[in-house]
Amino acid sequence: MQSLRTLTLIFLIGIIVCGCAPHRKIEKPVPQSGTLDLRGFDLGLVPYLMLEGEWSFYPEGLYSPAELSIQKSTLLEVPQPWNTLEGLVREGSSTYSLRLLLDESQLGTPLVLKMRTVYLAYSLFLDGEKVVQVGDPSRSSFTPLVKPNLIEFTPTSTEVEVVVQVSNYRFFKGGIVETPQLGLATVMHSQYEKNVGIEVILVGSLLMVGIYHFIIFLLLNSNRSALFFSLICIVLAGRFAYTGEHYFNQVFPNLSAWITLRIEYGSLYIGPYLILLFFNSLYPQELPRWILKVMIVPTILLGLVLLVPNSHWFSILLPLGQLVMLLSGLTVIAYTLPMAIYRKRKSAWLFTIAFLCLFGTAINDFLYVVNVVDTGFIILYGMLLFTFVQAVALAVRFGFTFQQLNILRLDLEEKVEKRTKDITLRNQELEQQKEELTAQTEEMTANLEYARRIQEASLDSVDYIQSLFPEAFVLYFPRDYVSGDFYWFGEQEGKKVVIGGDCTGHGVPGAFMTALGQAALDHIILGEGVIDPGEILSRLEERVKASMQTQVDGKWLPDGMDIGVLVFDEEAGSLAFEGAKIDLVFIRNHEITRVRGSKFPIGRSTGYGHKTFKTSYHKFKKGDRFYVYSDGYRDQFGGPEGRKFNAKPFRELLEQTAGGSLASQYRELSQSFEDWKGSHPQTDDILVLGLEV
Structure with a gap:
């Protein structure tokens, strides 16, 4: 990692040094007062001239070259929208004119005039002859189209008049907004082909990287960073395909400007939130959750406005998109990445360098769109570096995983070898009863420890639980190595299922019952698709009876379980609940409510005859908290007496500790239990499930 970091820094320093190398300055002619004087200038000295300067401008009309002499003109700095001039609105038609002055020696040399971005349609005349039309600028049949054009011509006179008729309707700016270029035909065509080749390669690379990461997500669906990165690559690939040289406009010539403009602006409106989601999946502890909640509102608004037929609306919301991008980028740069570096998260410094480059190029593109700078779209190169860093980070992650697997393999081999030696030694010492008993005790302890790990592995992980309920805790304290309490989380038919159970006894007997209960629930919910709490308990009763052969020699065995089942339908905002000797407690606005479950347990005889379980339904609101718990906490002996x-004191404790977050409530419940228990032994297994919707 240190060598990789050094190589990256050397690479970046090399780019800076090369970029700062001195270049021979050439005095280039610029348009002044509507005229570009090329006399005495060798166009072969430069790849092209930027026609940035004063053009003659004829507002509010599409004038033919013959009509210009009788029209009143002004001067307009190109590039910039015409609505920057006082008294002009963004929608309408105007005409530009530029006179080229040439030497006799320059006649007969093929030249190329490159028109770049012009909003939203135009016709171009050379010496009074229309040579190209992009879209249809006429008011009656206005058709928008945005794409660069190379206009090749061979001057035959020392004065060439360039006239551009431009129309814009339903867009927030109009006119020549990107600097036209003029150069030798061979050089301009070569430069265009080079630019197109680079764009095609980079767009294709982004698409392949995006598809690759999406496949990784499908194979490892817990890796959300791969999903968000694939979406970023695909969205930006679409943007790059329809900016720059607009090569894909030639590949898909029938794609309207309505679509291409939304691809261009949509990537800027949606991209920042995808980047927030990406960094949240990488560094969830470092990215503030409030920024996701705040930014989702303008992102949805901008996304919906893109669907409005009139381009006027999505274009005027560009400042809002800029604000979203700025706040999102600053959050990542100023807080998330520094915290990730401080906490020594994996690849944090790599992502910091790459994101600074990506964010800088994105800012450049926004400034370019609003004509503050004239550098062109360069975010493609920032994204290329960002993609490279993601690939490096992915390789580092896989390498680390393989390294850990190798360490575990070596450790396992060492443990196996050690265990073999221990067994051999014990076989030699079997003559002594004390040593035999010690060996048996150690083996039993190891088995119990192994059984504990197996049982913990069978329970849902905190990450999975929090993927269903971001605000949730599981207070789980087994009395012995293994527990008779268990919990079950799952999702079926779009509904979230939460189950807490307390099996007969504790230790190994209780653990056997938890395994039986978990297997039965897997079959009932995941296998048979049952999601009604009452029906789940009824079928669980049948399976437990069948599995345990509950009645032997006319006597009912006292084995069974108490269990509570909650099924959340978030779309409908409702909760279905039924409990077998377990109640539900929920807290709303600091008020606690108890929902009683059935009086029947699962499995063991109750003396009440036929058991029935009936589901109750309840509406919930955002912020409601729900609790299901076994009897271990309330039955714990302790205190001064x-x-x-x-x-009742336990329910009051739940209500008292519900003022803060669930994480703080978990800590307070844990500490309260330890304080109450003191030096007393733990009476029973402890299970408390708490979650917030």
Whole structure:
């Protein structure tokens, strides 16, 4: 990693040094007072001239070259929208004119005039003859189209008149907004082909990288960073395809300006939020969650406005898109990445360098769009570096994973070898009863520890639970190595299922019952697709009876479980609940409510005859908190008098600690339990599930 960092820094320093190398300055002619004087200038000295300067401007009309002499003109700095002039609106038609003055020696040399971005349609005349039309600028049949054009001509006189008729309707700026270029035909065509080749290669590379990361996401669906990065690549590939040389306008000539403009601006409106999601998946502890909640509102608004037929609306919201990009970028640069570096997160310094480059090129593109700078679209190169860093980070991540696997393999081989030696040594010492008993005890402890790991592995991970409920906690304290309490989280038919159970006993017998309960729930919910809490409990009762052969020699075995089932339908805003001797507690606006479950347990005899379980339905609101718990907490002995904690004080404790976040409530419940228990042994397994919707 250190050598890779050094190579990257050397590479960046090399770029800076090369960029700062001195260049021979050539005095280039510029348009002045509507005239570009090329006399005495050798066009072969430069790749092209930027026709940036004063053009003659005839507002509010499409005038033919013959009509210009009788029209009143002014001077307009090109490039810039004509609505920057006082008294002109963005919509309408205007005419530009530029007179080229040449030497006799320059006649007969093929030249190319490159018209770049002109909003939104235009016709171009050379010496009074129309040579190209992009879209249709006439008011009656106005058709917008944005694409560069190379106009080749061979001057036959020492004065060439360039006239451009431009129309714009329904867009927030009109006119020649990107500097035209003039150069030798061979040089200009070569430069164009080079630019197109680079763009095609880079767009194709971004698409392949995006598809590659999307496949990684499909194979490893827990890797959300791969999904968001693939979307970033695909969205920006679409933008790059329809900016710069607009080569894909030639590949798909029938694609309207309505679509191409939305591809261009849509990437700027949606891209920043995708980048926030990407960094949130990489560094969830470092990216503030509030920025995601704040930025989703303008992002959705901008996305919806893109669908409005009139381009006027999405174009005038550009400042809002700029603000979203600026705030998103500054959050990542000023807080997320520095915190990731400080906490020594993987590849944080690499992403910092790459994102600074990407953010800088994005700012450049925005300034270019509003005509503050004339550097062209360069975000493609920032994205290229960002893609390279993501590829490096992915390789580092895979390399680290393989390294960890190798370490685990070597450790396992070492443990196997050590265990073999221990067994051999024990076989030699079996004659002594004490040593035999010690070996058996150690083996039993190891098995219990292994059983504990197996049981923990069978329970859902915190990451999975928080993917269903971002605000949730699981207070889970087994009394022994293994527990008779268990929990089950899942999702079926778009509904989220939460289950907490308390099996008969604790330790190994209780653990066997939890395994039976978990397997039965997997079959009932995931296999049979049952999501009604009452029906789940009824079928669980049948399976437990069938599995345990509950009645033997006319006597009912006391094995079974208490269990609570919650099914959340977020779309409908409703909760379905039923419990088998377990109640539901929920807190809304600091007020606690208890929903009683059935009086019947699962499995063991109750003396109440036929068991029935009936689902109850409840509406919930955002911010409601729900709790399901076993009887372990309330039955714990402790305090100064060594008595039980009891159910009512426990509900009061839930209400008292609900003022803060669920994370703080988890800490307070844990600390309260330890304080109450003191030196007393733990009475039973502890399970408390808390979640917020």
